[in-house]
Amino acid sequence: MKILDLVTLLNLEVYGGKAGLENEINGGYTSDLLSDVMGNANSGDLWITLQTHKNVIAIASLKDLAAVLLINNNKPELDMLKQADEEGIPVLGTAMKSFEVSAKLYNLMNS
Amino acid sequence: MKKLFFEYSVEAGNFTKAGDASSNFKKVLKQLNVDPQVIKRIVVALYEGEVNIVAHSVGGNIFCNIDPKSVNLILKDDGPGIPDINKAMQVGFSTASAKVREMGFGAGMGLVNMKNNVDFLKIESEMGKGTKVELTVNL
Ligand SMILES: Nc1ncnc2c1ncn2[C@@H]1O[C@H](COP(=O)(O)OP(=O)(O)OP(=O)(O)O)[C@@H](O)[C@H]1O
Numbered sequence: 116m117k118i119l120d121l122v123t124l125l126n127l128e129v130y131g132g133k134a135g136l137e138n139e140i141n142g143g144y145t146s147d148l149l150s151d152v153m154g155n156a157n158s159g160d161l162w163i164t165l166q167t168h169k170n171v172i173a174i175a176s177l178k179d180l181a182a183v184l185l186i187n188n189n190k191p192e193l194d195m196l197k198q199a200d201e202e203g204i205p206v207l208g209t210a211m212k213s214f215e216v217s218a219k220l221y222n223l224m225n226s
Numbered sequence: 227m228k229k230l231f232f233e234y235s236v237e238a239g240n241f242t243k244a245g246d247a248s249s250n251f252k253k254v255l256k257q258l259n260v261d262p263q264v265i266k267r268i269v270v271a272l273y274e275g276e277v278n279i280v281a282h283s284v285g286g287n288i289f290c291n292i293d294p295k296s297v298n299l300i301l302k303d304d305g306p307g308i309p310d311i312n313k314a315m316q317v318g319f320s321t322a323s324a325k326v327r328e329m330g331f332g333a334g335m336g337l338v339n340m341k342n343n344v345d346f347l348k349i350e351s352e353m354g355k356g357t358k359v360e361l362t363v364n365l
């Protein structure tokens with residue numbers, strides 16, 4: 116599934132990094148601890164988090180993640196967005212909480 | 227592949243630049259056509275070491291050596307040093323400040339990630355002098 120499809124299906128906000136909207140999603144990883152993501156996320160994962168700063172994009176890029184999804188109406192900081200645009204890593208948003216949106220992604224990935 | 231050498235300086239406390247060295251070195255490895263699976267491991271270890279210099283030290287340098295058989299990284303900082311390296315290696319042990327934790331760092335997983343991704347790891351530290359992390363990933 117492409118990020119763009121997920122955006123439509125879950126009615127997600129697209130804040131930046133639009134160049135990466137054609138990225139394929141292979142799975143998801145839900146965590147707010149950066150070293151946890153560094154150690155355990157897989158390339159192509161959608162990273163679901165409440166962290167809204169620039170280091171998130173650095174990690175997403177180093178780990179070749181598909182995109183970042185900010186939960187619970189969290190908005191990206193300006194330098195996060197700038198970095199996301201430079202790297203072409205989509206930053207998405209939703210009002211859903213991490214449990215709910217993770218479950219929805221899981222169901223979509225496994226149906 | 228011939229021998230190549232890269233050096234980066236890492237500023238203490240500057241989280242807007244944390245990861246810049248790792249990102250640059252990843253590009254170098256990609257250009258050299260290093261196996262993507264190997265690049266992934268090097269990048270995890272390098273990033274964790276780079277962020278530790280930013281978060282826990284007064285600043286330092288990263289020296290990267292590439293030769294046909296391996297990538298060797300030396301991450302050196304000028305202090306304050308690690309009082310108990312065995313303790314620092316335990317999952318969950320962290321002395322990160324509240325501000326750093328709020329950003330999602332400080333899980334105490336960095337050194338463990340490093341260890342899990344390299345073929346060789348040596349950490350030496352002297353209080354007041356600094357810490358030297360040396361690691362190798364075989365190609
Ligand atoms: N270069 C360093 N200089 C001084 N202390 C360090 C250094 N690197 C690590 N430490 C010490 O070792 C502890 C554990 O490091 P580790 O990278 O495993 O976790 P962390 O940095 O606290 O959190 P995380 O890496 O999960 O964000 C640190 O909290 C710090 O006390």
Ligand SMILES: [Mg+2]
Pocket residue numbers: 150274277278332335336337
């Ligand atoms: Mg660390």
